[in-house]
Amino acid sequence: MKPQSHPFQPIRRMPAVLIAVPNNDNEAQVTNTIIEAKGLKRSFKAKGAKGKTIDAVRGIDLSVREGEIVGFLGPNGAGKTTTLKMLCTLLKPTDGSATVVGADLRRDPVEVRRRIGYVSQAGSTSPEARVGQEIVSHARLYGIDKQVAIQRGKELLAALDLGEIWDRTCGSLSGGQRRRLDIVMGLVHQPRLVFLDEPSTGLDPQSRANLWNHIRKLRDELGTTVFLTTHYMDEADSLSDRILIIDHGTIVAEGTPTELKKRVSGDTITLTLRSEADATWASQIAGRLQGADAPATEAHVVRFHVPDGATALPVLLGDLTKAGIDAIGVDVNRPTLDDVFLTLTGRSLRD
Amino acid sequence: MSFVRDTWIIFERSMLLALRQPEWVVIGLMQPVLYLTLFGPLLQTIAATSGFEGDAWQVFVPGLLVQLGIFGGLFVGFGIIAEWRSGVIDRQLVSPASRAAIITGRTLRDVVVILVQAIVLVGAAFFMGLRVPAGALLIGLVLVALLGAAFSFISNAIGMATKSEDALAPIANTLALPILLLSGILLPMTLAPAWLQVVANFNPFKHIVEALRAVFLGHFSDPIVWIGLLLAVVLVVIGAWVGSRVLTAQTK
Incomplete structure (x- = not known):
């Protein structure tokens, strides 16, 4: 309940008692699931070709x-x-169903809108507008009282280290500040679930790290559920409790970052040698290592996987020395999410 | 009612933004004054010789007012495209706000801006010699507001439907030119050959201009007055309907 300064408080409370309106914020969630999507699908009409459709999302399940x-x-x-x-109600699913924060996405999109926050990669504020006015105006669209909106907006700005920008124009903020302001806008109505679309795109490395800290804080301190899209594996890796990997409109893998990386067969060892002849020799030696897969040779470079790079490396170097081969470079890489993606789809995320 | 409340919230935000750009407000105010001072004197001689009834100001100011309503509204779509680019429109679409309110609030802002310009225009015209009954000025302002609303709805709708300045500019110009040429805003259609007059009769704006000219001459009971007002109201209804539909279609 918002603070009441009205002298007739008891009278105002009466109808609520009589009608017994359920308070959505305190509604006990039996399953504890905040998004449940089944067979969510979206196709677009192809431009030019009549009657042809492109399936952008081909029936995905996620929870x-x-x-x-x-x-x-x-x-x-x-x-x-x-x-x-689709989950934010900005696009209607062609097929499938979803429940978002307890509201049915297709039957009651307005209720979904009340319960979620959305932070678009395009931003949320006009460059000429003042920060405070944008926050208050947005909050009022959710039926929030002006005074409450001002107080909440200032608290959120402070929480995201944006203390003194209330009267500044949005266009005068740095990229990182503006992105954090977008998050404030998305949180001003205190949603339990917030969607972040490519949150760190276009930010410099420092602002990214800073933004990530704030996103973690959001969950740790406010308990907000965060659903974010990204095409940066480092972002997904360092922020997410759980990752869903999507390719060609279907979810191809799901799990914690560690679980997903275990799917890739071990560490990658990359050897650089003096000549192609050496490389051919080295690849034969490497292939005999315990647990190694078939090495791939590219000019002077040999690349292969072993279950544990740290223990395999001394053995490998010893064998190479015995054979009289001089490696001029050695690299051991722990698997990244990109390797996971490569293993799953045969393509790199970077492509 | 959430439509009224949301419209007010959107209007308030847009109005504050409009006021924040004083250079733009000044340019908007300058335009009608420039028309009066640089074009009005030319009309003095034409009004005396051509088929116009009444003095130059009674003929010329109604045309300028109608033109202000049309052109004041027709190009506002550029603003909504810019807002869409900066993510403001999606941000409002993802809120529970009424879809119709998202466009109506902006259109109301445009109407206020156009009305202020119209009042400046009429005030300047008074100093230059316009003498008409107060009721005529009131009807003039109502007509400008209705036309401004209709064209602002349409322009915002085209802006949101195309999301491209490169598409909006030619569409707006293509709409504006025949409307202007066939409305008798600058010259009386009585000067036109018969076939052109027939074509012009299909242009609602010709009748709206005639309605306002009749009012400026004090002919309040002329049926053309009601026809003109009715046409303007119909245009607003069409604009509002199209505008709301386009906004609703944004989340389809």
Whole structure:
């Protein structure tokens, strides 16, 4: 309940008692699932070709538990933003169903809108507008009282280290500040679930790290569930409790970052040698290592996987020395989400 | 009612933004004054010789007012495209706000801006010699507001439907030119050959201009007055309907 300064408080309370309006904020969630989507699908009419459709999202199932940070990872054009826009009511699903914060996405999109926050990659404020006015105006669209909106807006700005920008124009903020302001806008009505679309795109490395800290804080301190899309694996890796990997409109894998990386067969060892002849020799030696897969040779470079790079390396170097081969470079890489993606789809996320 | 409340919230925000750009407000105010001072004197001689009834100001100011309503509204779509680019429109679409309110609030802002310009225009015309009954000025302002609303709805709708300045500019110009040429705003259609007069009769704006000219001459009971007002109201209804539909279609 918002603070009441009205002298007739008891009378105002009466109808609520009589009608017994359920308070959505305190509604006990039996399953603790905040998003449950089944067969969500979206096709677009292809431009030019009549009657042809493009399936941007081909019937995906996903569920998100309350309090999670879920990363939706995939290359550009994989269907991330389309899925996000469907869950945010900005696009109608062609087929399938979803419940978002207890409201039915297709039957009651307005109720979904009341309960979620959405932070678009395009931003949320006009450059000429003043920060405070944008926040208050947005909050009022959710039926929030002006005074409450001012107080909440200032608290949120402070929480995101944007203390003194209330009277500044949005266009005068730095990229990182503006993105955090977008998050404030998305949180001003205190949603339990917030969607972030490519939150760190276009930010410099420092602002990114800072933004990530704030997103984590959001969940840790406010308990807000965060669903974010990204095509940066480092972002998905360092932020998400759980990752959904999407490619060509379907979810191809799901799990914690660690679980997903275990799917890739071990560490990658990359050897650089003096000549192609040496490389051929070295690849034969490497292939005999315990647990190694078939090495791939490219000119002077040999690349292969072993279950544990740290223990395999001394053995490998010893064998190479015995054979009289001089490696001029050695690299051991722990698996990244990009390797996971490569293993799953045969393509790199970077492509 | 949430439509009224949301419209007010959107209007208030847009109005504050409009006031924040004083250079734009000044340019908007300058335009009608420039028309009066640089074009009005030319009309003095034409009004005396051509088929116009009444003095130059009674003929010329109604045309300028109608033109202000049309052109004041027709190009506002550029603003909504810019707002869409900066994510403001999606941000409002993702809120529970009424879809119709998102466009109506902006259109109301445009109407206020156009009305202020119209009042400046009429005030300047008074100093230059316009003498008409107060009721005529009131009807003039109502007509300008209705036309401004209709064209602002349409322009915002085209802006949101195309999301491209490159598309909006030619569409707006294509609409504006025949409307202007066939309305008798600058010259009386009585000067036109018969076939052109027939064509012009299909242009609602010709009748709206005639309605306002009749009012400026004090002919309040002329049926053309009601026809003109009715046409303007119909245009607003069409604009509002199209505008709301386009906004609703944004989340389809």
